[in-house]
Amino acid sequence: MELHVVIEGDKDLAGQLYRQLKEAIRSGRLAAGEKLPPSRLFAQQLGLSRKTVSEAYARLSFEKLLTGRVGSGTFVAEDAARKPGAAATRALAGGAMVEHWRGMSTPLRHPAPAGSARYEYIGGAPARDLFPHADWRRCMLHALRQGARSRGLYGEAEGLPELRDAIARHASFSRGVRCVAADILVTNGAQQALDLVARVLVEPGSTVAMEEPGYPPARLLLAGQGAKVVGIPVDGEGLVVERIPDGTRLIYVTPAHQFPLGMPMSEARRKALLKRADELGAIVIEDDYDSEFRYEGRPADSLHGMDANGRVVFVGTFSKTLAPDLRLGYLLAPPDVLEAAATAKYLSDCHTATPAQSALAKFIADGDLNRHIRRCHAAYAPRRERIVRRFAEDLSPWFELVPISAGIHMAALCRPEKGDRIDMDQLVRLARRVDVGLYPLAPFFHFSPPRAGLMLGFGAIGEADIDPSLDRVRDVLLQME
Incomplete structure (x- = not known):
C-alpha cells in the first residue's frame, strides 16, 4: 500500500514532501509508531530521487517527528502526533440538531466500569460461558461455504428467505404469533427494528405512549x-x-416481561390495550426481548397472537438468547408497515450481514437454538430461585422483589419505610468497592419521580457467585444503617 503524497511540478520537491509528511503526522493520519516506506522504495513510488526523500526524512528527524531504528527502518516518533483537544468549530447550518443529539443522555450505553466487577448483576446480559461456540462455528462455516458459491451480490433488505422462514417457524412455535416468512423483516438487533418502525410511523409532533418506567433507548x-x-x-x-x-399514534410496551420492573401484562389488560389501539387507529409495538426464558405459570398469548385487526408490530431479538454482539433481530408487521420498514432499511444499511443471517438460519433449522435455550433455562432458573430466596430472607428488611415469570432480570424495590433512608448511589458505589456490580432503577424513570430500587440481571453471574456477592451487599447495607 502506497503512502498518499501528491508532488506538483519540479520545484522544492524535498520541501513539498517534508510539509505533507509533517501535516500527516501532526493531524494523526500517520500515527505514532507508524513505519514509513524505505527511502529508495518511496522515491520510486513518487518518481523522485532517493536524495530528495532522504532530505525530507532528515528534516523531520531533526524536528523529532521521525525516528530511525537500526535494522528496522524509519518510524513516526511516539510523541509526534498532535495531542487530542477541542477542535476549532465553525457555525453549522444544522448545529442545533447536532447539539440535540450530542447532548442526549444514553443511560444504557454501558460506561467503562459496567460489566467489569467480579460479581455482575448487569441487566440484559446473557451467560457468555453458555454460548454454543462449536455449534455456531459449524453454522458459520456452512454460511461461508454458501457464500463462496453465491454471485456476491447485495441481498434482500427483508433478509435471507431461509432465515425469515426459520424465524417465522420459531416465533410461531415459541410465542404463538401468527406469521409466515413474508411477514418477517430481519434487522440488526431489536434497536434497529424500533428505529425502522419509528421512521415510517412517527412525524414531528406525533403522540407516542410508552410505559413508565420504561426502556430509555426506545x-x-x-x-x-x-x-x-x-x-x-x-x-x-x-x-x-x-x-x-387521545390522538396517540404509537404505543410501545413490553408485555411478557415489563422493562425494567418485570411483571407480565395480564390478559385483561392485553385485551384492553388492543381495544384501545383499535379505537385510536394506533400501532402497538410489542417488544418481546427475553420471554423465551419462562419459570412459572402458563405462557401468556402474545399481543400479536391476540391481534385480529393488524395493530401489532412484534419485535424480537437474539441478543438475549445468543449474544448481544451478533446484532440479530427481527420484526413482524402488517404488510403495509412491513413494506415501508423494508424500504427504510434498504436506504439505511441495505441489509443485515449475509453470513450471520445464513448461520442463524441453519442454527435454528438444525434445532440448535431450542437446545441452547433449554440449556440456558436450566442455568438461569436456579440463579433466579437463589436470588428470590436471599431477598426473602436476610435482604428482606431493605428490599422486596417484583414477581416475575420470565426473563433474565428482576427488580428489587426498596421497602417504603427504607426508601428515603437508602442512598442508592452510595449503595452502588460501595458495592463496586467490594467488587459487586449493582444497577439502580432510577435511570428508567423519566416522567415521574424514580422509585428507589435495583435491577438485578442474573444472566452474567454464576449460581455459585450469588450468595457470596449478596453477602457483601448485605454487609454494605448494614454499614449504611
Missing part, C-alpha cells in the same frame, strides 16, 4: 424522530390502558 429514539412521548404508568397488571391519551 424513548430517546422516538423523541429523536420528533415524537411527543407520553409516559403511561404501570401497575401489577402492566400498562394502565385508560391513561393512554
Whole structure:
C-alpha cells in the first residue's frame, strides 16, 4: 500500500514532501509508531530521487517527528502526533440538531466500569460461558461455504428467505404469533427494528405512549424522530390502558416481561390495550426481548397472537438468547408497515450481514437454538430461585422483589419505610468497592419521580457467585444503617 503524497511540478520537491509528511503526522493520519516506506522504495513510488526523500526524512528527524531504528527502518516518533483537544468549530447550518443529539443522555450505553466487577448483576446480559461456540462455528462455516458459491451480490433488505422462514417457524412455535416468512423483516438487533418502525410511523409532533418506567433507548429514539412521548404508568397488571391519551399514534410496551420492573401484562389488560389501539387507529409495538426464558405459570398469548385487526408490530431479538454482539433481530408487521420498514432499511444499511443471517438460519433449522435455550433455562432458573430466596430472607428488611415469570432480570424495590433512608448511589458505589456490580432503577424513570430500587440481571453471574456477592451487599447495607 502506497503512502498518499501528491508532488506538483519540479520545484522544492524535498520541501513539498517534508510539509505533507509533517501535516500527516501532526493531524494523526500517520500515527505514532507508524513505519514509513524505505527511502529508495518511496522515491520510486513518487518518481523522485532517493536524495530528495532522504532530505525530507532528515528534516523531520531533526524536528523529532521521525525516528530511525537500526535494522528496522524509519518510524513516526511516539510523541509526534498532535495531542487530542477541542477542535476549532465553525457555525453549522444544522448545529442545533447536532447539539440535540450530542447532548442526549444514553443511560444504557454501558460506561467503562459496567460489566467489569467480579460479581455482575448487569441487566440484559446473557451467560457468555453458555454460548454454543462449536455449534455456531459449524453454522458459520456452512454460511461461508454458501457464500463462496453465491454471485456476491447485495441481498434482500427483508433478509435471507431461509432465515425469515426459520424465524417465522420459531416465533410461531415459541410465542404463538401468527406469521409466515413474508411477514418477517430481519434487522440488526431489536434497536434497529424500533428505529425502522419509528421512521415510517412517527412525524414531528406525533403522540407516542410508552410505559413508565420504561426502556430509555426506545424513548430517546422516538423523541429523536420528533415524537411527543407520553409516559403511561404501570401497575401489577402492566400498562394502565385508560391513561393512554387521545390522538396517540404509537404505543410501545413490553408485555411478557415489563422493562425494567418485570411483571407480565395480564390478559385483561392485553385485551384492553388492543381495544384501545383499535379505537385510536394506533400501532402497538410489542417488544418481546427475553420471554423465551419462562419459570412459572402458563405462557401468556402474545399481543400479536391476540391481534385480529393488524395493530401489532412484534419485535424480537437474539441478543438475549445468543449474544448481544451478533446484532440479530427481527420484526413482524402488517404488510403495509412491513413494506415501508423494508424500504427504510434498504436506504439505511441495505441489509443485515449475509453470513450471520445464513448461520442463524441453519442454527435454528438444525434445532440448535431450542437446545441452547433449554440449556440456558436450566442455568438461569436456579440463579433466579437463589436470588428470590436471599431477598426473602436476610435482604428482606431493605428490599422486596417484583414477581416475575420470565426473563433474565428482576427488580428489587426498596421497602417504603427504607426508601428515603437508602442512598442508592452510595449503595452502588460501595458495592463496586467490594467488587459487586449493582444497577439502580432510577435511570428508567423519566416522567415521574424514580422509585428507589435495583435491577438485578442474573444472566452474567454464576449460581455459585450469588450468595457470596449478596453477602457483601448485605454487609454494605448494614454499614449504611
